[in-house]
Amino acid sequence: MHIIDRRLNPGGKNLPNRQRFLRRARRIVREAVRHASASRSIRDIDEAGVVVIPGGGVDEPTFHLGGEGFHHPVFPGNKEFVAGDRLPRPQGGAGGGGSQAGQGKSEDSYEIALSAEEFLEFFLEDLELPDLERRRVMNVETEGLRRAGYASTGSPSNLALGRTMRNSLSRRIALRRPRPSDVQEVEQAIELAQAEGADDIELAELRSQRDQLLRRSKAIAWIDPIDLRYRRFEPQPKPMAQAVMFCLMDVSASMTEHMKDLAKRFYMLLYVFLKKRYKKVEIVFIRHTDEAKEVDEQTFFHGTESGGTKVSTVLHEMLRVVDDRYPAELWNIYAAQASDGDNDPRDNLEVTGLLAGEVLEKCQYYAYLEVNEPGHGSTASSLWRAYENLGLPNLAQRSVTHREDIYPIFRELFSRSETIRGRAV
Amino acid sequence: MSALLYKGAEWSYDTIQRIHDAVSEIALGELGLDIYPNQIEVIAAEQMLDAYASTGMPIFYHHWSFGKHYTQHEMMYQKGLMGLAYEIVINSSPCISYIMEGNSATMQTLVIAHAAFGHNHFFKNNQTFRDFTDASSILDYLKFAKSYIASCEERYGEGAVERLIDAAHALQAHGVHRSGKRRTIELRDEEARQKERRIHEAQIYNELWSTVPTSPGKEGVRDQQRNALNERLGLPEENVLFFLERNAPKLASWQREILRIVRLVGQYLYPQRMTKVMNEGTATYVHYRIMHRLHEKGMIDDGAFFEFLTSHTNVVAQPGFDHPAFSGFNPYALGFSMMQDIERICLRPTAEDRIWAPDIAGCGDAMGALRDIWANFRDDSFIAQYLSPRLIRDLRLFAIEDDPERSTLLVKSIHDERGYRDIRRNLAKRYDVSYTDAIIEVASVDLLGDRRLILEHRVVDGRLLATGESRKVLQYVADLWGYEVELKEIDVMKGQMLANHHARPSKETSAA
Numbered sequence: 015m016h017i018i019d020r021r022l023n024p025g026g027k028n029l030p031n032r033q034r035f036l037r038r039a040r041r042i043v044r045e046a047v048r049h050a051s052a053s054r055s056i057r058d059i060d061e062a063g064v065v066v067i068p069g070g071g072v073d074e075p076t077f078h079l080g081g082e083g084f085h086h087p088v089f090p091g092n093k094e095f096v097a098g099d100r101l102p103r104p105q106g107g108a109g110g111g112g113s114q115a116g117q118g119k120s121e122d123s124y125e126i127a128l129s130a131e132e133f134l135e136f137f138l139e140d141l142e143l144p145d146l147e148r149r150r151v152m153n154v155e156t157e158g159l160r161r162a163g164y165a166s167t168g169s170p171s172n173l174a175l176g177r178t179m180r181n182s183l184s185r186r187i188a189l190r191r192p193r194p195s196d197v198q199e200v201e202q203a204i205e206l207a208q209a210e211g212a213d214d215i216e217l218a219e220l221r222s223q224r225d226q227l228l229r230r231s232k233a234i235a236w237i238d239p240i241d242l243r244y245r246r247f248e249p250q251p252k253p254m255a256q257a258v259m260f261c262l263m264d265v266s267a268s269m270t271e272h273m274k275d276l277a278k279r280f281y282m283l284l285y286v287f288l289k290k291r292y293k294k295v296e297i298v299f300i301r302h303t304d305e306a307k308e309v310d311e312q313t314f315f316h317g318t319e320s321g322g323t324k325v326s327t328v329l330h331e332m333l334r335v336v337d338d339r340y341p342a343e344l345w346n347i348y349a350a351q352a353s354d355g356d357n358d359p360r361d362n363l364e365v366t367g368l369l370a371g372e373v374l375e376k377c378q379y380y381a382y383l384e385v386n387e388p389g390h391g392s393t394a395s396s397l398w399r400a401y402e403n404l405g406l407p408n409l410a411q412r413s414v415t416h417r418e419d420i421y422p423i424f425r426e427l428f429s430r431s432e433t434i435r436g437r438a439v
Numbered sequence: 440m441s442a443l444l445y446k447g448a449e450w451s452y453d454t455i456q457r458i459h460d461a462v463s464e465i466a467l468g469e470l471g472l473d474i475y476p477n478q479i480e481v482i483a484a485e486q487m488l489d490a491y492a493s494t495g496m497p498i499f500y501h502h503w504s505f506g507k508h509y510t511q512h513e514m515m516y517q518k519g520l521m522g523l524a525y526e527i528v529i530n531s532s533p534c535i536s537y538i539m540e541g542n543s544a545t546m547q548t549l550v551i552a553h554a555a556f557g558h559n560h561f562f563k564n565n566q567t568f569r570d571f572t573d574a575s576s577i578l579d580y581l582k583f584a585k586s587y588i589a590s591c592e593e594r595y596g597e598g599a600v601e602r603l604i605d606a607a608h609a610l611q612a613h614g615v616h617r618s619g620k621r622r623t624i625e626l627r628d629e630e631a632r633q634k635e636r637r638i639h640e641a642q643i644y645n646e647l648w649s650t651v652p653t654s655p656g657k658e659g660v661r662d663q664q665r666n667a668l669n670e671r672l673g674l675p676e677e678n679v680l681f682f683l684e685r686n687a688p689k690l691a692s693w694q695r696e697i698l699r700i701v702r703l704v705g706q707y708l709y710p711q712r713m714t715k716v717m718n719e720g721t722a723t724y725v726h727y728r729i730m731h732r733l734h735e736k737g738m739i740d741d742g743a744f745f746e747f748l749t750s751h752t753n754v755v756a757q758p759g760f761d762h763p764a765f766s767g768f769n770p771y772a773l774g775f776s777m778m779q780d781i782e783r784i785c786l787r788p789t790a791e792d793r794i795w796a797p798d799i800a801g802c803g804d805a806m807g808a809l810r811d812i813w814a815n816f817r818d819d820s821f822i823a824q825y826l827s828p829r830l831i832r833d834l835r836l837f838a839i840e841d842d843p844e845r846s847t848l849l850v851k852s853i854h855d856e857r858g859y860r861d862i863r864r865n866l867a868k869r870y871d872v873s874y875t876d877a878i879i880e881v882a883s884v885d886l887l888g889d890r891r892l893i894l895e896h897r898v899v900d901g902r903l904l905a906t907g908e909s910r911k912v913l914q915y916v917a918d919l920w921g922y923e924v925e926l927k928e929i930d931v932m933k934g935q936m937l938a939n940h941h942a943r944p945s946k947e948t949s950a951a
Binding site: 015016017018019020021023027028030031032033034035036037038039064072073074075076077078079080081082083084085086087088089090091092093095096097098099100101102103125126127 | 452455456459460463476477478479480481482483486488489492493501502503504505506507509510513514517533537540597601605608609610611612613757758759760761762765768834835836837838839840841842843846847848849850851852853854855857858862865866868869875876877879896898900901902903904905906907908909911912915
């Protein structure tokens with residue numbers, strides 16, 4: 015008999031199978047993830063979680079008997095029946111063929127626990143930007159240098175002293191290079207011998223010993239070229255580590271809950287999108303009526319305000335916050351504005367002026383989302399037309415009416431090169 | 440003398456060794472079991488989950504469906520909906536038993552008695568296993584299968600291999616020669632044979648043959664030719680996978696090889712389904728006897744014995760049909776009570792037993808009789824032969840007649856003199872795979888016409904195939920065959936066609 019301890023065997027034997035399964039169920043899982051993400055708050059979007067997927071797409075069909083036909087099942091635990099009794103058919107399909115149904119497949123849906131990475135991966139899969147586009151739109155990469163071990167060649171300024179000395183020391187020990195103290199000892203012995211008037215033979219021996227030591231320490235260099243080590247660097251694309259995302263929203267009375275919900279979903283997507291690419295992502299919520307104010311998430315989505323609508327205020331406020339806390343040299347700035355498109359017509363000129371000037375200069379990307387109430391015809395609003403006329407490359411505008419539109423629109427916004435398009439939703 | 444094997448719940452490898460030796464002495468010496476050499480492997484929970492996913496085998500090829508099962512089990516386990524088994528045992532030589540690291544010493548004793556001796560004896564001696572499986576080389580074969588499939592994935596793409604295995608898995612249950620002459624295969628030589636087959640194919644290939652024109656014949660001649668061809672193909676053939684592997688015109692040789700792998704693995708697993716009750720009954724009976732003996736001999740203390748009894752009682756619980764926990768017969772419960780009942784019939788028969796089981800009643804050698812039964816029966820024949828009236832009364836079995844034409848169910852028979860035979864027959868039927876499984880065979884092929892493949896489902900008691908899934912499977916068959924496929928559902932008694940399905944190979948066939 016053998017006993018084998020397998021506990022230390024590498025785990026994850028099923029990883030390839032699991033990956034295959036996820037790939038297989040890709041489309042379905044993606045939809046489930048999309049669904050699950052709707053109920054999360056913006057900042058929680060990139061966490062691990064359980065999604066439920068329907069069984070249909072990943073079943074393993076076999077030829078098996080359906081429940082119909084004649085059955086003679088046998089059961090244990092008779093209490094009161096006698097032969098010839100008639101029983102009502104139990105609810106739920108195959109009646110007495112209950113045990114038969116038990117063998118069948120009753121799995122309607124599966125729950126899958128996805129890790130944070132997997133969740134996001136699926137979330138972003140659709141977004142797949144072509145590399146070039148991504149770089150242009152996102153501009154996330156700056157070159158940087160990264161330490162990459164040691165090399166035996168390099169520029170003197172990169173000499174790794176510690177490492178070099180360590181090599182030198184071990185070489186000296188290995189080759190038994192005499193230490194200065196060894197030489198000194200012999201010198202002292204010679205002096206002592208001379209003082210005591212020792213005979214010539216003894217002296218000669220000591221001298222030859224000293225010479226030998228000196229010869230040896232000359233022959234074996236203190237630092238040899240083979241000891242030299244240099245710090246090695248590798249160029250590495252380094253993401254600019256931080257981004258700030260401005261959520262700008264009109265909260266005047268004409269914005270309904272539905273519209274705000276649409277906006278929230280859009281912000282969520284943007285957050286995840288940025289989170290995936292930057293180490294640190296901050297969110298600034300600025301809401302406005304005819305004056306703008308920076309607020310927290312809760313107030314942003316749920317507080318109400320009354321007043322007119324002046325979009326220029328929010329741009330001013332944003333610029334103020336940028337100058338205050340997020341200098342454009344250090345931060346990637348993204349802004350997403352949601353509005354129903356109403357604006358004081360007198361204000362439009364100032365808005366376009368601001369946008370075309372300072373705002374878009376500082377932003378990586380500015381997305382304008384016009385949210386509509388279902389059932390309303392979407393005639394172009396004054397704000398929409400004003401933006402459209404600007405025709406700037408990093409300004410994108412879209413109009414959205416239903417939740418399910420959000421995702422495709424987001425995708426479109428971030429996947430095309432030309433960013434100004436018609437109102438074709 | 441204090442001969443306790445262990446104290447408390449802790450165990451070490453020495454303990455396991457001592458337990459194994461003590462159990463071995465009883466199992467081989469007193470019960471006369473005959474086993475493959477044992478190999479006991481200690482595993483952790485995660486590895487148990489791994490093993491679950493790939494039908495318990497330590498090595499298995501990769502396929503998404505195993506990942507799916509793994510994901511489900513993992514989820515249920517993490518939520519606490521499912522406990523893990525205490526052991527998994529593999530029908531191989533040496534017989535590998537996986538035992539969980541979290542088991543107490545008593546549980547390890549139980550598990551070793553149950554799996555390493557009970558199941559092991561059954562695997563080695565039962566006729567069904569001897570017919571269908573080759574325990575000594577299964578692990579080598581699986582290793583070959585895994586690397587072969589991995590190399591196919593590399594050469595032909597994961598997608599193509601996956602589609603093929605999907606199709607093969609769907610037909611796995613129809614990849615066994617159920618009856619007739621068994622074509623047992625030495626799995627050990629499979630790898631060499633695979634190479635030989637390919638070399639032979641390459642040697643005899645001659646492009647000229649494919650250009651030889653076939654002469655058109657008259658209708659009568661065609662029928663004759665068709666019959667002759669069908670005969671040459673060995674039709675009708677119930678081993679659908681085998682037939683496709685041999686004859687599907689468009690498959691490449693690696694595809695045939697993978698079909699063969701899936702088929703052989705299916706054949707290896709097939710006996711487990713036919714002997715579920717007996718296999719578990721045997722193992723449970725064996726561990727029950729051994730644990731009792733260990734206690735009698737003073738090798739385990741009272742505390743350990745109670746722990747064993749608690750666990751054992753849970754395992755053999757059989758809730759009644761109206762109990763919320765009822766989910767069909769518990770094979771452990773049914774098997775164990777039948778084994779115990781047989782022991783009783785051998786040692787203390789009643790007059791009734793002498794009529795119902797004259798061959799063993801009062802024979803006095805319970806172990807001898809049981810060993811004989813374990814070797815020569817499978818679930819359906821075992822129940823048909825040895826389910827005694829006494830046990831029917833104990834379990835209070837009753838049979839229902841479910842006629843789809845009637846609005847109510849009829850209690851056909853209960854545990855009385857008139858009902859015994861009916862109950863026994865019907866219960867046996869529920870374990871007869873040729874009754875519970877759909878019997879599908881390749882009926883004919885129109886090789887002279889449009890190469891349409893005709894499958895037949897032999898319908899018993901009007902039980903048709905579940906349509907939705909069958910359509911998908913038929914699609915797989917069509918993709919493998921490469922031409923149109925028809926599935927006829929024909930009533931066995933009346934010879935009447937009840938349903939008919941068609942499938943054409945999809946554009947993107949696996950035989951591209």
